[in-house]
Amino acid sequence: MGFPVVGVVGGGQLARMMAPAAIGLGITLRVLARDPQDSAALVVPQTELGDEDDLDALRRFAAGCDVVTFDHEQVPTEHLSRLETEGIVVRPGPAALVHAQDKLVMRRRLTDLGIPCPRWAEVRSSADLEGFGAEVGWPLVLKRPRGGYDGKGVRLVNSPDGAADWLAEGRALLAEERVGFTRELAVLVARSPHGQAAVWPVVETVQVDGVCREVLAPAAIEADHALAAQQIALRIAEGLEVTGVLAVEMFDTQAGVRVNELAMRPHNSGHWTIEGSRTNQFEQHLRAVLDLPLGDTSMTAPQVVMANVLGGDHPDMYPGYLHCFAHDPGVRIHMYGKVVRPGRKIGHVTALGDDAEDVRDRARHAAAFLRGDIDG
Amino acid sequence: MGFPVVGVVGGGQLARMMAPAAIGLGITLRVLARDPQDSAALVVPQTELGDEDDLDALRRFAAGCDVVTFDHEQVPTEHLSRLETEGIVVRPGPAALVHAQDKLVMRRRLTDLGIPCPRWAEVRSSADLEGFGAEVGWPLVLKRPRGGYDGKGVRLVNSPDGAADWLAEGRALLAEERVGFTRELAVLVARSPHGQAAVWPVVETVQVDGVCREVLAPAAIEADHALAAQQIALRIAEGLEVTGVLAVEMFDTQAGVRVNELAMRPHNSGHWTIEGSRTNQFEQHLRAVLDLPLGDTSMTAPQVVMANVLGGDHPDMYPGYLHCFAHDPGVRIHMYGKVVRPGRKIGHVTALGDDAEDVRDRARHAAAFLRGDIDG
Secondary structure, three states, rough: OOOOEEEEEOOOOHHHHHHHHHHHHOOOOEEEEOOOOOOOOOOOEEEEEEEOOHHHHHHHHHHHEEEEEEEOOOOOOOHHHHHHOOOOOOOOOOHHHHHOOOOHHHHHHHOOOOOOOOOEEEEEOHHHEEEHHHHHOOEEEEOOOOOOOOOOOEEEOOOOOHHHHHOOOOOOOOEOOOOOOOOEEEEEEEEEOOOOOOOOOEEEEEOOOOEEEEEEEEEOOOHHHHHHHHHHHHHHHHHHHOEEEEEEEEEEEOEEEEEEEEOOOOOOHHHHHHEOOOHHHHHHHHHHHHHOOOOOEEOOOEEEEEEEOOOOOOOOHHHHHHHHHHHHOOOEEEEEEEOOOOOOOEEEEEEEOOOOHHHHHHHHHHHHHOEEEOOO | OOEEEEEEOOHOOOHHHHHHHHHHHEEEEEEEOOOOOOOOOOOOOOOEOOOOHHHHHHHHHHHOOOOEEEOOOOOOHHHHHHHHOOOOOOOOOHHHHHHHHHHHHHHHHHOOOOOOOEEEEEEEEEHHHHHHHHOOOOOOEOOOOOOOOOOOOEEEOOOOOHHHHHHHOOOOEEEEEOOOOOOOEEEEEOOOOOOOEEOOOOOOEEEEEOOOEEEEEEEOOHHHHHHHHHHHHHHHHHOHHHHHHEEEEEEEEEEEEEEEEEOOOOOOOOOHHHHOOOOOOOHHHHHHHHHOOOOOOOOOOOOOEEEEEEOOOOOHHHHHHHHHHHOOOEEEEEEEEOOOOOOOEEEEEEEEOOOHHHHHHHHHHHHHHHHHOOOO
16 A cells, blocks of 8 residues: 555646645645646646546546546536446545535535525526515526536526526526625535544635635634534535535625535635645645545634735736735745736735734735735 | 746755745746656656756756756756856855865865854874874764765764774865764754845754754754854855855854754755744745745744654555554644655654644654554
8 A cells, every 4th residue: 555646637726736735745646637738737747638528538537546536626427427436536526526516406405404505496487587586585696507616607687687598598597595794704624535524714705706805714703603604514514425625605694604605625715724724725635535634724823814816917927926025024925827817816825923904914915916906 | 027947956855845835936846856756756847857967967957947956965066166157047056055065165164254163173194183183082073075964974983093994085084073062953044145044943953873853943942042053054154155045053062052064955954844934944945046035934833843754664654654644633744755765764744832842742753653663
């Protein structure tokens, strides 16, 4: 029994950030990427090029791996089921992963498990939507069950007219009440095949135009409220038999939390753990999918803030990067090796300290500097 | 001006541990390794195979790099001088590096700088050695100026007879008094070309048979004593115009510290910084050789202990690795991907916490477990 090989389907920044963890653990990482310039392909020697929609490419890739996992959810569920029947170890398995791939499947299952969700309905027609709108009020949130991320595939509609094009596609849609929330929270848990689970502190996520901008760890909420949110995430991980990292995005409301979205992989809301937690989400994901004992999730500083660096108008980030380091020697900068395009997630920064406001200001300033919004 | 490429001569675990730092920083790492199974070659896509003794191999390698640095000192100084004259940026430069390559050059220079050293002499004959022994007492420490590490090239001699074979080689040797020390210390500093320097807390190194076994951070010494040791390391870095990380190994004596050895690269005495410091030595080395602003060197926990994992009699480490994680979820394990051979450094573990004894026990236990000295 030697050190195992983990295959990651997808070559984005999440796979990239698994590489340092794998190097430390002495585990071999393989990546299935679409392009040799993909973020992870640049740093992982054992990168194979291929398309996750292609069963044969998946099969060839999986043949060299002890376990196959993911850096995104856009892998056909049926391909994964097929790999499983062929004896490939897929974690999370397709029966769990489908809940992060299909929002209707997720809502049905969470509702069965008694997990607090926004009120929701499966809608196939204007009449369905009209009826649900009459019940929960307008505007409401309409979602395509599959393929959405970062606000894509999600729409706020004021009437059935606003959904005419999607309804015309003839597929079921997910309609949800628009939840009046005070803040958005996320809870990250890791669960291993033998059932061990570990949860990180609850964080607040700050979204702008459907894209995560900042993550504040820990969220400034009462201890019992945080515990309730963690327990919900742990119940979901157990109920869906997740293996690996599960991110549960939640709305915080006067009446308690409501689960918004699930992701079954390391998640943007957990990038703060790279420096901010004794065990980061990338290492924990590898440990979980390999059924290794999970690591300590305690924080390394009282306050940690992560801010995403989105592409701005300046293709050359390097001058801003130099200024950023010089301005604040304590800020942690992560670049993903991606070509700059406006709005694209190309990196993130993390600040740590004792004072929440100060730490947030430092992270925000560094991210703005890198983006080119502040002159040196 | 894009993101730079750093070339590392040498494919050992020090180059390997630079890879996670480079991935985070968005910097491209290239490695010149001797063997595709070298520790760093396993994890760095841009690995070239070649021998550092071969000037043409070095030249080809350097051509694709913005800066060339090292994971060991065994590179001919004259090759590096040649590369410099050809316009290659070499950091640390050969004029600095020679002090980590040649112990006689180092002793002369440190003495000129007024740095406290053991009493020493350059010896070429039995008579030289006899004279020096009469002055400082027997036994004394005899060193080959070049090529030694981990106790190799170092010998304790009771009389000139014990040096006959080395003296017969006809090269100058370094003789040093045997210092009666209370403990061994190490100070790690980083210095950049524009002269910025950053120093980590002084650590105690525990050596067994000339090989580092444990590193205790911070060393349990008085604040003013620690400050004096740090100032010595900073004076050396400045005096020798080091760029990159400099490790200064010292003997602690009743009369103050005495400098033992220098290394101009990340060093075993700094592995604790991976989790134990806000900026680890591998990232700091990359920042320093690129003339990027240096990062925060403060500790992430009051007490940090690193223990080396040396190869034992069990070629398969994986069962011990599983037990180790399960036994102590807080311990950090690093494996280098190296084939197990008795006594070889194949990994290290780091424990963090509040109580020095407890942290040391945990690190020691984990290392012994991995080595196979303790049964599950």
